[in-house]
Amino acid sequence: xxxxxxxxxxxxxxxxxxxxxxxxxxxxxxxxxxxxxxxxxxxxxxxxxxxxxxxxxxxxxxxxxxxxxxxxxxxxxxxxxxxxxxxxxxxxxxxxxxxxxxxxxxxxxx
Numbered sequence: 001x002x003x004x005x006x007x008x009x010x011x012x013x014x015x016x017x018x019x020x021x022x023x024x025x026x027x028x029x030x031x032x033x034x035x036x037x038x039x040x041x042x043x044x045x046x047x048x049x050x051x052x053x054x055x056x057x058x059x060x061x062x063x064x065x066x067x068x069x070x071x072x073x074x075x076x077x078x079x080x081x082x083x084x085x086x087x088x089x090x091x092x093x094x095x096x097x098x099x100x101x102x103x104x105x106x107x108x109x110x
């Protein structure tokens with residue numbers, strides 16, 4: 001089965017959001033990643049609004065946008081290598097300031 005791609009956003013109180021990009025053949029993995037994100041937030045003493053957005057499967061244009069954003073934010077070589085090696089599963093989780101110029105375009109994917 002060909003993997004599908006999802007965008008997950010955990011709304012936090014304050015200036016940040018937590019985002020996740022998931023490539024998986026099993027949609028239930030999105031729930032597990034959302035739970036992982038909530039656990040990370042709790043461990044970092046970040047308060048959540050209790051809102052989790054899960055969107056997918058993403059279209060090709062949206063996938064390119066998310067991957068490009070991740071490559072820019074975490075180093076294009078590392079991200080490109082991770083995407084190239086991923087065949088049926090990939091998971092990235094990151095924080096982004098709501099004021100970041102790419103945050104609103106990312107949120108429009110939901």
